Amino acid sequence: SFAIDASHLFNFEGKNVREELDGNIAATTDIARYIKQQMKGKEFGLEVEVGEIGRKDTEGLILTRPEEAVGFIKALNENDVFPHVIAIANGSSHGHAYDANGNVVEQLSIDINRTKEIAQALRDNHLNVGIAQHGITGTPRDLINLHFPKGDIIKGNVGTFWQDVAYGILKIYEPDLYKSIVDWTLEKYRPANPGKKDRQIFDGNCKMAIKEFYKEIYAVGEETNKAMQAMAYAESLVFFRAFGAYGTASAIRKSLH
Incomplete structure (x- = not known):
């Protein structure tokens, strides 16, 4: 698509x-x-x-x-x-x-x-x-x-939502890594965002940190991975219900075959 x-x-x-x-x-x-x-x-x-x-x-x-x-x-x-x-x-x-x-x-x-x-x-x-x-x-x-x-x-x-899910888990399960990501993002993007609060600066630019911290993010422990998967799965169920999407996977399977 x-x-x-x-x-x-x-x-x-x-x-x-x-x-x-x-x-x-x-x-x-x-x-x-x-x-x-x-x-x-x-x-x-x-x-x-x-x-x-x-x-x-x-x-x-x-x-x-x-x-x-x-x-x-x-x-x-x-x-x-x-x-x-x-x-x-x-x-x-x-x-x-x-x-x-x-x-x-x-x-x-x-x-x-x-x-x-x-x-x-x-x-x-x-x-x-x-x-x-x-x-x-x-x-x-x-x-x-x-x-x-x-x-x-x-x-x-809802792309930003899933970014929030990932960073929310890192904040609790990998606090040192999360702090490094926040510090890097603010240091790099504060000068280009005068007048904005740190939360806004981080939210608007933290996606840029994924490339910078790629190896560290993909090397997190199994507990972190499990927590992130569980949270993403649970939130997906809520979105599916809100959008009225239950039962539509069969239409996708039929289209693909």
Whole structure:
């Protein structure tokens, strides 16, 4: 599966939706064609993105409009590119959300109604594309369970969550290694993040430490590995339930065979 994100190529000077999206359409088409060529006839999943996640203006987060999503997919289809899912800007942001003091808070900014409007607009135009929900690490899973439009949102990105699981285990089971990772990250990235709290700096850049401490991380003891696996398994069960994913593995097995 491949995900193409050229959403930052939005033309704010465009006179209509097509002009606004032309750069994104061109880049996404070029990359998708390259992927198809390299796959040599093999099937693959394709995700595209319209509306840059987390972009703000003076009024707050900029949301994708239904006509943008529809116009984007139609233009790609005209170029013989047929995505399976589309990521949209609907109020989420990558990574954690913070309060004024740099403390992590729940992410409650996703606009469910706008998400439903976009999904309905895609259906009304006979475009068979699901929505990929980015930036939901801090979204309460009871909200996902009770309020996410199941069947419209068919993919959720929670990468930072799993990073937190790993570092949370290291913090308890490998405190010396964890301290070394924190110290290295803050020393390296504090100068480039003036005004930010240490927690924000670490959260936003600790992924860079994985390469730096690769050998040490993969040399941790068996107890650490077992704890990390157990925590990841337990959290996965909660996500599967929240997303309504129980029973869907059989569909994947059938597709693969």
